[in-house]
Amino acid sequence: MPRLVYYLAVIAVLAALPFFLASYQGDVYRKMLLWVTLALGYSFLFGIAGQVAFSHFAFYGIGAYGVVILWFKLGVPLPLAVIGAIAVCAVLALVVAIPATRLEGFYLALATLAFAQLLIVVLTEGGEVTGAAAGIQRYALPAIFGVRLTGPYYTAVIVLLLVGTYAILSRLERSWFGRACRAARDNSEAAAAMGVDVARIKVIAFTLTSTLAGAAGIVYAFVDNGVAPTSFDIDKVFTLLFMIVIGGSGRLAGAVVGAVLLYLAPFVLEPYIGHHHPLVYGCIMLAAILFQREGLIGVFDGVRRRFARARPRSMELAA
């Protein structure tokens, strides 16, 4: 029970925050929450399951386009369109995962990168269905009980998505499944000898995290009430990668820290360095790889360990 109270409190605070922000800041805040959601799933896929896949952002796009095409273009009722878009993501993820997870490291990276690039081509060349380069614009959620879910009110939807994603991933992480994912990542031969069906675990991890990215895409579709191919460009997934590496790969808390910091960095740095923030990203990324492999969360762990060690020693002295 206390866990549920904790979750509800977090949801309430995160959802209420934009009412105290200016409209532009609120918009930045909502997009930041979406990045955090994506980073959580990517951290599981890349860090815990050890799959160097670059298709995560593509599934975000598939979710977004999926729901808008089903609902706005084909006239499917919204709840069904949402379920349909999730199903499309899950099926596509499975279709990609079954051959792709048999590939290792570099080859998986190439295959998923090709998939992400293919999606951009399909979206840009999709004519009437995808709205080509301009995408699909000017739709809006219908009012529910007279309330238009836009602006600060829509934040609640994003927060539910974020907290739901976190709850699912943290449960998986602390279970036999998370352990099997890590074991397969560290040594697939030993994992198999312990009874782990490595291929199956990899497919499930890929499909699940990709579907969660798709769900985030569905929610994203109604943030700006417009989708365009440029929103899902191939470079976005590298920003996700920077976020989880700088925050601490394979750690959900690290994904949150990394996503918040890197998403807000350009806004904070803009007055000083204009649009040169990728330069800063690159330097921080290099520093993380060279000096702090466990990312910022690793720094935090180190400090906490030091305190944990210091305490019993001081008690010894007292005794």
Added chain:
Amino acid sequence: MSTPLLSVCRLTKRFGGLVAVDALDFELASGEILGLIGPNGAGKTTTFNMIAGAYAPTGGEIRFAGAPIHGLPPHEIARRGIMRTFQHNMPFAGLSIADNVLVGAHTKFRGGIGGILVGTARRDEAEQRRRAEEMIAFVGLGEAVGVPVTALSFGQGRLLEVARALAGEPKVLLFDEPAAGLTPGECERLAGIIRGIAERGIAVLLIEHDMRFLLPLAGRVVVLNFGRKIADGPPEAIRDDPAVVGAYLGDPAAAHAGMRERR
């Protein structure tokens, strides 16, 4: 002897023109410690890999509790209750000692992903975690808990291999050269642990190079040379067998004489 738990019948493995294992027969019963020895290239590791599922045999059968298991993938073999250790320690470097052992208990978790999401998997988790602690204490790693696995000594790493395999509650435990790289003290300790495992009713198959480690430990020894069984019997008999001595000292005449005698 009781009914065999694991039986290997005319097991053969060819790599191109090379016959690595040639029509090998042996049986293993619950609670028994069987040693499989032979000089380098005798086919010990190939036999081991076929039982563990790493290789599919070219011919012959491996039966576990009556059912054929040859050609199954390693994770299926483990699921049926045949676990193994590795000669070169293969810990999961990113996991704690307890989590390493818990991976060994992977097949003991009932309920799928759904159970994790609704929270029913937590009870299994607590139970297996308690059992993992028992296994860690059994092999004598209790003091090291909390140490990162990468900081363990080679000998401790070997003990972790044993605890991890035991966590799967195996009926058969395969040891791939468990004494390799250990100090004499560590060997002695490991021998005690292996005896304890057999006393629990687990069938133990030991692939070993080190005769001084194996002979006092094994109840029965199978000797391989050039992929063929040249001796099978209690350790005392094996020690004095001219074919075995010949195979180890490199006297092909004696080795062949021994083989002919047996056939």
